[in-house]
Amino acid sequence: MQMLQDKVALITGANSGIGKETAKLFAREGAKVVITGRRQDVLDAAVKEIGDGALGICSDVASIGDHQRLAAAVGERFGAIDIYMANAGVIELSPSADVTEEEYDRHFAINTRGVFFGVQTMAPLIRDGGNIIVTSSLAATKILPQHTVYAGSKAALAAFAKNWALEFKERRIRVNILSPGPVETEILGKLGVSEADRPAFERHMADLIPAGRMGHPSELARAALFLASETFVNGLELLVDGGMSLT
Numbered sequence: 615m616q617m618l619q620d621k622v623a624l625i626t627g628a629n630s631g632i633g634k635e636t637a638k639l640f641a642r643e644g645a646k647v648v649i650t651g652r653r654q655d656v657l658d659a660a661v662k663e664i665g666d667g668a669l670g671i672c673s674d675v676a677s678i679g680d681h682q683r684l685a686a687a688v689g690e691r692f693g694a695i696d697i698y699m700a701n702a703g704v705i706e707l708s709p710s711a712d713v714t715e716e717e718y719d720r721h722f723a724i725n726t727r728g729v730f731f732g733v734q735t736m737a738p739l740i741r742d743g744g745n746i747i748v749t750s751s752l753a754a755t756k757i758l759p760q761h762t763v764y765a766g767s768k769a770a771l772a773a774f775a776k777n778w779a780l781e782f783k784e785r786r787i788r789v790n791i792l793s794p795g796p797v798e799t800e801i802l803g804k805l806g807v808s809e810a811d812r813p814a815f816e817r818h819m820a821d822l823i824p825a826g827r828m829g830h831p832s833e834l835a836r837a838a839l840f841l842a843s844e845t846f847v848n849g850l851e852l853l854v855d856g857g858m859s860l861t
């Protein structure tokens with residue numbers, strides 16, 4: 615029996631990386647999957663890769679109007695959803711002295727406000743007994759150089775999620791947090807680290823991880839499946855970081 619048979623999952627920021635691998639695994643486990651992102655061409659390619667009737671909808675989590683249009687489209691197609699994974703996120707590394715107002719606002723608009731209003735907008739669409747997964751980061755709890763704004767934008771998510779777990783208790787909707795350590799995804803190309811410095815940066819990261827390597831998105835997908843399917847797990851922040859929090 616598939617673990618997510620007859621379930622509907624909506625995953626934001628799933629045209630690449632952790633979101634896409636999670637969408638692929640959820641689809642293999644029987645779920646109907648809706649994925650979002652801002653780049654239509656990349657979204658179309660991801661939908662093909664996921665298969666099994668996946669649906670891709672272009673939607674920007676920084677726009678409340680986009681959340682509303684997404685909820686209307688998904689509601690029309692499926693009626694309700696069982697799993698909402700608020701996964702879309704951005705990161706640009708910078709020492710605080712160099713952070714511009716635009717960089718600060720972009721992090722909080724996407725990583726923080728995008729998650730809050732995504733959950734607020736999608737909550738009526740989530741079936742009672744369903745669940746929410748919020749993708750945070752190890753950086754929310756472990757101090758890492760140049761991560762200050764990103765860390766701040768992610769740190770709010772654990773507070774949101776734990777409050778929601780109680781707010782939604784009458785509807786038996788569980789809310790959990792997935793906090794990855796460094797994972798090999800496209801995001802590594804968006805950090806602001808030059809191509810020339812990339813290998814050294816990745817080696818440095820791997821050295822900090824007891825596992826001796828960065829994570830693979832499929833490992834995060836399996837953790838997301840655990841959170842989506844274990845019905846007694848609620849309000850948990852699950853670190854999937856190869857032990858990096860210990861160093």
Ligand SMILES: NC(=O)c1ccc[n+]([C@@H]2O[C@H](COP(=O)([O-])OP(=O)(O)OC[C@H]3O[C@@H](n4cnc5c(N)ncnc54)[C@H](OP(=O)(O)O)[C@@H]3O)[C@@H](O)[C@H]2O)c1
Binds near residue numbers: 675703704724
């Ligand atoms: N990889 C890591 O090392 C790592 C570690 C800790 C936490 N995380 C978190 O894991 C999540 C997924 O990241 P990833 O590593 O899989 O990176 P990724 O491959 O770059 O994926 C990020 C996804 O978010 C989407 N996105 C970005 N801004 C968006 C917006 N405004 N509206 C809608 N979608 C948006 C991107 O698509 P478009 O660009 O097309 O919009 C993409 O699908 C993020 O929240 C990230 O902070 C990653």
